[in-house]
Amino acid sequence: MSAGHSHGHGHSHGHGALEDRRRLAVVLGLTATVLVVQVIGALVSGSLALLADAGHMFTDAAGLGIALVAATLALRPATPRRTWGYHRAEVLGATLQAAVLLAVGGWIMIESIRRLFDPPEISSTAVLVFGAVGLLANVIAIVVLTRGGRSSNVNMRAALLEVVNDTLGSVAVLAAAGVIALTGWQQADAVASxxxxxxxxxxxLKLLRETVGVLLESAPPGLDLDDVRRHLLALPHVLDVHDLHATQITSGLPVLSAHVVVEDSCFSDGHAPQVLDQLQTCLAEHFPVSVGHSTFQLEMAGHAAHELHAHV
Structure with a gap:
């Protein structure tokens, strides 16, 4: 006997994805425009810091494009073949964003070290002007992405992470330009980079660990399965819990399944529905991560001997 429960999560998730898509489209347009401006500024000034910021802006634009596609796919309904719809596309998009950002960060670090020993001549005035444009654009993008509260969606958080990093990068660019203008120390550009x-x-790296964890079907952060097992075993009529698995389809959508051995009398005296309700309530209310999608297989004590796979 098994049961699955849902609490309207799909509707709210779809509405949230629609709003996420709108925000991403606005920020993508803004980012792409400023990217062109910053590339011109980097070429005019010769600044690696500004070029690094432009490169980061490019990855922002690419990442936001990926995020926008993922958010659009997430709106597509579930089908008999894809029973969870395209929610996992959000995680794939965030993983790709993180991988691109990691590559860009590595390149910037290597080039910065080289320029510490061989600094080129930098036009501080041009860096100040174009850096200020980038900073203003990033602040506007942050306002758009955080309007209405911070999203729990990993795809939106990845996009916000990129923009926040870019904002801090713009501040570093402006600081370097100020140092060069006041002191003539050209290495400030490499330091900012x-x-x-x-x-x-x-x-x-933190984002990449989180998204890879979802793709590897790891338990949701904050949900201790040993603790879950102890709580379930403490419920009336429950004798054993095995094949306990939990993962996330995407951020904010945890799922759990388990085989629960109950007293044989539950199948004859009508206690089985009550046990299912207690199991569901336990998962929804007793843990930091509320699990709204769960499936339980209720078993008699002797049923485990007939299962073909090893219990976990």
Missing amino acids: LVIAVLIIPRT
């Missing part, structure tokens, strides 16, 4: 790389890489 290193700062941008340091901002990019650690946060990107």
